[in-house]
Ligand code: HEM
């Protein structure tokens with residue numbers, strides 16, 4: 001007993017010295033979770049012509065944030081061996097042994113239980129279970145299986161990352177609604193050009209780690225064509241909220257400008273590519289989604305202030 005405790009404390013000692021709260025923070029993929037939360041917030045606001053109830057707003061944001069962060073932490077643990085092989089990810093806390101896999105799992109479990117309880121007690125059980133399905137979709141189905149199995153990994157797995165607007169909507173109404181599904185469809189269609197632009201730039205990383213991402217299995221040119229076609233599809237999908245009367249002219253103008261910008265980058269990537277074009281396209285994808293959801297919000301409150 002004494003011996004095993006000594007071994008345990010030695011193990012901890014080898015991890016503890018360099019560990020700070022920043023390592024745990026990094027495990028949660030904070031910038032990704034922030035954008036996910038923006039899409040959830042917009043889902044909440046668009047679900048009602050009134051202001052969102054403060055309890056639902058706060059508990060919804062914290063609960064969805066905790067479960068999304070838990071999913072991100074599990075992704076770091078499951079992927080630490082492949083992360084070690086890639087220039088973009090070799091410095092992550094689990095790879096660098098700043099946080100041990102077992103501590104990371106305890107952290108993820110704490111976040112997940114906390115997030116679920118907050119949603120179930122102060123929001124509703126529909127939202128709590130749908131958010132758990134997002135966690136299972138990303139941390140288990142995408143990370144453990146799809147990522148290593150098929151170049152369509154991020155298309156199918158993208159559904160988990162696209163679900164937050166629906167979570168926001170059900171948090172407010174406790175009901176599924178076709179308008180919420182349209183928001184999910186927008187993020188779902190946005191995900192392939194978002195990720196493949198980065199994967200084109202990082203194709204050597206994925207080759208080294210033997211992950212069957214599209215540019216590895218089908219080549220960079222095919223992936224550029226796929227980015228362009230998905231960007232065209234995104235432009236069409238983004239028209240749907242206006243065409244079904246869910247949004248007004250502010251959204252139509254804003255989304256058209258944003259999609260024209262995305263199309264410009266995707267076109268350049270395919271037909272006039274420079275060294276920096278892939279990463280510029282990836283960077284623009286993030287600005288695109290962020291501004292698109294802010295525009296949805298402005299359009300919504302403008303409609304009800306008239
Ligand atoms: C299966 C779906 C997705 C895949 C495979 C994917 C992949 C990636 C990758 C590989 C990165 C680079 C991370 C790094 O810098 O190390 C990234 C960054 C990012 N992603 Fe995604 N993503 C997906 C979905 C989403 C969704 C749904 C959102 C938000 C709504 C999102 C928001 C972001 C943001 C904000 C960043 C920048 C993070 C930073 O600079 O630290 N992603 N994504």
Ligand SMILES: CC(C)=CCC/C(C)=C/CC/C(C)=C/COP(=O)(O)OP(=O)(O)O
Nearest residue numbers: 032067068071072131134135138160161164
């Ligand atoms: C509850 C809920 C909505 C959960 C979804 C949460 C979530 C964090 C989705 C983000 C998607 C994402 C960053 C994928 C990249 O993973 P990767 O492993 O391909 O990228 P990496 O190599 O940078 O780790």
